[in-house]
Amino acid sequence: MAEHTIQFDLTPERKLKPKSEELGFGKVFTDHMFVMDYTEGQGWHNPRITPYQPLTLDPSSMVFHYGQSVFEGLKAYMTEDNRILLFRPERNFQRLNRSNERLCIPELDEELALEALKQLILTEKEWIPNAEGTSLYIRPFIISTEPFLGVAPSSQYKFIIILSPVGSYYKEGIHPVKILVESEFVRAVAGGTGEAKTAGNYASSLKAQEVASRKEYSQVLWLDGLEKKYIEEVGSMNVFFKINGEIITPALNGSILEGITRNSVIELLKHWGMPVAERRISMEEIREAYKSGQLEEAFGTGTAAVISPIGEFFWNGEKMTVNQGATGPTAKKLYDTITSIQNGKEPDPFNWVVEVDQYITAK
CATH class of the missing domain: 3.30.470.10 (Aminotransferase class 4, branched-chain amino acid transferase, N-terminal domain)
Structure with a gap:
């Protein structure tokens, strides 16, 4: 060098x-x-x-x-x-x-x-x-x-x-946030720049966020740009759902940013022996899981907030409360574990943490 x-x-x-x-x-x-x-x-x-x-x-x-x-x-x-x-x-x-x-x-x-x-x-x-x-x-x-x-x-x-x-990124901290499902605007499409971390993706998200804020929702849930049916991301985070014991996150499809926290969550869940799937999931499937009492948890993952539990979705005029609006045990365990590894309070079995050698003297 x-x-x-x-x-x-x-x-x-x-x-x-x-x-x-x-x-x-x-x-x-x-x-x-x-x-x-x-x-x-x-x-x-x-x-x-x-x-x-x-x-x-x-x-x-x-x-x-x-x-x-x-x-x-x-x-x-x-x-x-x-x-x-x-x-x-x-x-x-x-x-x-x-x-x-x-x-x-x-x-x-x-x-x-x-x-x-x-x-x-x-x-x-x-x-x-x-x-x-x-x-x-x-x-x-x-x-x-x-x-x-x-x-x-x-x-x-x-x-x-x-x-x-x-x-904290959100004033709510680890407490659940309310999410508006966005059915008009889209964040990205396959073949576009959705899987890149580029400024234009965030500029195009502002209008939907402005609408959500006026309605007193913390963020928007993005649906796919083709059918506006399948879930992609939540705000500027990846999103996970726990349905009948299984944790599901949308599969990477060319329009979803591959989050580092997302990857860490998947590795942790597998390490704990919890069933986790990366697949296409529709908003209708979420609604059916909610109606049947099988939608147990939902949360976003990202660098800024780490884990952001979701307490409520609003979609097509219908309000869906998740886990009675409280932080779920999976989200809490993930948050506690990842932040403890990040802060050196818990062992790091994955070699995720890099120590900045303070014996290197900054000039």
Whole structure:
């Protein structure tokens, strides 16, 4: 990695750090960020840790016009014995490269990206909160920066990592949320960009979310884009249902994002010997399970919230209450186990956790 030595330009003026109990989500940012540039013919170059600051981009930068952008989300945790842990970070950079491929963005060196992340975290380790339910949220992203008004892949990009100390993503925390089933708008279609983590997917979800919020629902349940019949995701999370003892999640079909928490939940359930299936599941099947008393639990999975229990669905004028609106035992056990592994409080039989070696001195 000699040709990719990370340069350090640290700020002498450090910001005031918020109190752990005052943390929201995604509004406070640390003192520094990681930046690396791409130029066609030169490749990725000039990796550096610099003061967190505004970006200066040409108004014709292609990201503003054609939407070539991808991102990831993961967290760092401070353990009770002051170790810094990451949860499956290699999977995030693998997925980032899959998104890159779909958006015609040059591939990243995953090893370099992980090393850059570790060095940035070590630089900012005093920002990692240690109160219950808090963490350091990590946002790696890539944007196209070539100044050109033409529909084609950009020849210039920036890869950036920013950090934000956070509390719970939902104000409800591990308590159940209410979900509106979306029957008009769709999140993505097979062959589109649904399986990539790109900004446009989230922009297209805002209208449905706005409608749900007006009706006092926390999120929307997305149905497939062809028949508007089969379940895909819930909000920005993957979704699971426990029906008559079996846990079911929609199978990956080209329009569903392959969540790292989703994968971890499936592995955990199999490890516990619980029946779990990845298959197509319709909203009508959920309704029938509800009517017969077999819909036992429902929950979303994602990096930000980890596990978000669902207490109610509203579909076609009908309200369906899940588990009497309470958090179910499977969701609770999954949440407790995953967060305990992430925080180093419980053994990690899957080798999911990566420790950031604090003996590497940040420059």
